[in-house]
Amino acid sequence: MAKKVLMLVGDFTEDYETMVPFQTLQVLGYQVDAVCPEKKAGDIIRTAVHDFEGDQTYSEKRGHNFAINADFDAVDTSDYAGLFITGGRSPEYLRLYPRVIEIVQEFFAANKPVAAICHGPQLLTTANVLKGKKATAYPAVGPDINLAGGEYIAVDVDKAVVDGNLVTSPAWPGDTAILIEFAKLLGAKIEI
Template identity: 35%
Template sequence: MARVLVLAGDAAEELDTMYPVFRLREGGHEAVVAAPTTRALKLVVHDFEPGWDAYTEKPGHQLQVDLAFGDVRPEEFQALVIPGGRAPEYIRTDPHVGPIVRHFFERGLPVGTICHGPQVPAAFGLLRGRRTAAFPPLKTDMELAGATFVDAPDVVDGSMVSCRGWPDLPEWSRAFMRVLEGAAVTV
């Protein structure tokens, strides 16, 4: 079974983070959570309320962290997941994150992004020429990063699987698990 690195931080969306962690573990894989430090993360819940133009944010559960970004050895993992929420905005500025993310893209290893998660590979030019889903208001950002934005729940581009947000997680999860398990056969 695969060891899958999950890059997160405070204000990562709770469902975007917990759903893949539990689904990977249910599938017999090891999900390892990495963040700027090893203290427990404070997740948030994003919801869509009547009368609001944007989503709302409420405090969520905490999530135990296994590794600090600086201690990650990407060669010890077979796949990467980047959940959404506000965490991608700032984790992409951590000096350790670029080399970690590049490792997976350069080797064609499975990468899953959810909601705002594509902001991380976009920051490093890794979406250029690729198809990706993302939270729909990020369409222009994805296009400026050189990607083709696809408004769908389970966009598969080679070994990368993306979705628009937590409502898409069942479809995203099925697609990501297929890519992950297919990669395990060829590794």
């Protein structure tokens, strides 16, 4: 049986920060269960494409429909090797679901690998799991990391920051970096 990774997603999650990790982790041999509160396997969420076009912040366009492939209400974190938290707009409201916060806390309590990209660290700040941890995020989330007792690390958008079981990246250009580091934390063996 393949090792499993849990992916927390929601409507208007960032497209590349969802599709790329979802597919890449499957290529590495992981079963990726994408879940969303109030959704069941077969339901869809809508994604958003964020781009950096020279404005003060990212622009946003409608992305793809993304199919949820597992039931949120059935999540048992002991079944999973790691957690991937996507970015985009979904973390700002997913953190309002108590079970989402419990899931994040359970992964940290078990010291399992956790990856969070872009706005994904908003779930970490709400879960109160960043005390003493170094993390990066989309720069607008940096103050939240510091207020939660973590240390925001500003890095280039295509980089990742690792601190213990946690790996974070600022945005989708960091997909490669966050996935390499998350795969290492999961113990994946990559041979080329």
